[in-house]
Amino acid sequence: MVSTAIEFSNVCKKYKRSGNYVVDHVNLSIKEGEFITILGSSGSGKTTLLKMINRLYEPNEGIIKLFGEDIATVDPVKLRRRIGYVIQQVGLFPHMTIAQNIAIVPMLLKWKQSKIDSKVIDLLFLVGLDPQEYRNRYPSQLSGGQQQRIGLARALATDPKIMLLDEPFGAIDAINRVNLQNELLRIHGGLKKTFLLVTHDINEAFKLGTRVIIMNKGKVSQFDTPRNIVKNPADEFVSSLILSSREQERFWEGLD
Numbered sequence: 001m002v003s004t005a006i007e008f009s010n011v012c013k014k015y016k017r018s019g020n021y022v023v024d025h026v027n028l029s030i031k032e033g034e035f036i037t038i039l040g041s042s043g044s045g046k047t048t049l050l051k052m053i054n055r056l057y058e059p060n061e062g063i064i065k066l067f068g069e070d071i072a073t074v075d076p077v078k079l080r081r082r083i084g085y086v087i088q089q090v091g092l093f094p095h096m097t098i099a100q101n102i103a104i105v106p107m108l109l110k111w112k113q114s115k116i117d118s119k120v121i122d123l124l125f126l127v128g129l130d131p132q133e134y135r136n137r138y139p140s141q142l143s144g145g146q147q148q149r150i151g152l153a154r155a156l157a158t159d160p161k162i163m164l165l166d167e168p169f170g171a172i173d174a175i176n177r178v179n180l181q182n183e184l185l186r187i188h189g190g191l192k193k194t195f196l197l198v199t200h201d202i203n204e205a206f207k208l209g210t211r212v213i214i215m216n217k218g219k220v221s222q223f224d225t226p227r228n229i230v231k232n233p234a235d236e237f238v239s240s241l242i243l244s245s246r247e248q249e250r251f252w253e254g255l256d
């Protein structure tokens with residue numbers, strides 16, 4: 001039986017100065033091994049939703065469970081070591097080499113140096129970078145797309161069961177973006193981890209997601225497979241998203 005990896009029950013979040021809920025009574029159940037994408041316009045609460053999973057933010061109401069365990073009862077630092085987290089800004093340490101950046105948490109956990117070295121090599125291969133060429137470089141000697149790959153490798157270093165990815169390809173050009181999307185699909189397929197990826201690109205959301213969460217003003221408009229969403233949009237907002245994407249398609253067809 002496939003277990004439930006992440007469960008939200010009536011989760012609400014309101015910031016001190018925000019009048020309305022930015023995450024508004026969200027209920028979700030995500031199975032282990034799913035690749036979930038979260039799609040929504042700017043300010044719809046996507047990042048807030050993600051940050052509540054690793055307790056960078058606390059919900060005002062509701063319960064979040066990981067593999068059946070209420071995360072409010074887990075020490076946040078320990079929790080975060082079990083969850084990989086990749087953000088758009090990558091956040092590599094400039095004065096540390098690529099190998100050192102990837103090995104930050106294994107070092108904190110006092111792994112043996114030989115285990116760290118072989119893990120770094122495995123991870124660099126996994127994200128498509130030659131260890132010989134890259135492990136002793138510094139972040140400034142890498143392109144944006146390569147840095148993003150290092151961010152991904154770092155998040156995978158301790159083999160977390162859950163990976164949170166917040167617009168990881170936001171600042172990357174179209175060609176590299178497609179390459180990275182394909183690599184991410186390959187990595188997800190090989191590792192059997194549960195991925196949650198935030199994007200505001202509908203094509204990316206539908207290409208990567210086994211199921212897609214569509215958020216609008218803090219609420220989940222629809223949570224379903226790409227096919228079902230296209231067949232049966234749940235509301236006006238979802239319909240308009242699909243329509244806008246179709247309009248773009250027609251634009252391209254017109255150029256053929």
Ligand SMILES: Nc1ncnc2c1ncn2[C@@H]1O[C@H](COP(=O)(O)OP(=O)(O)OP(=O)(O)O)[C@@H](O)[C@H]1O
Pocket residue numbers: 015016017018022040041042043044045046047048049200
């Ligand atoms: N730390 C904070 N304090 C106060 N308000 C916040 C804070 N973080 C986010 N907000 C507000 O909460 C709402 C949701 O923000 P959030 O960052 O979750 O949106 P998002 O969907 O990730 O948007 P984007 O696509 O632009 O990244 C926004 O209105 C934002 O201004």
Ligand SMILES: [Mg+2]
Pocket residue numbers: 046047048
């Ligand atoms: Mg965001």
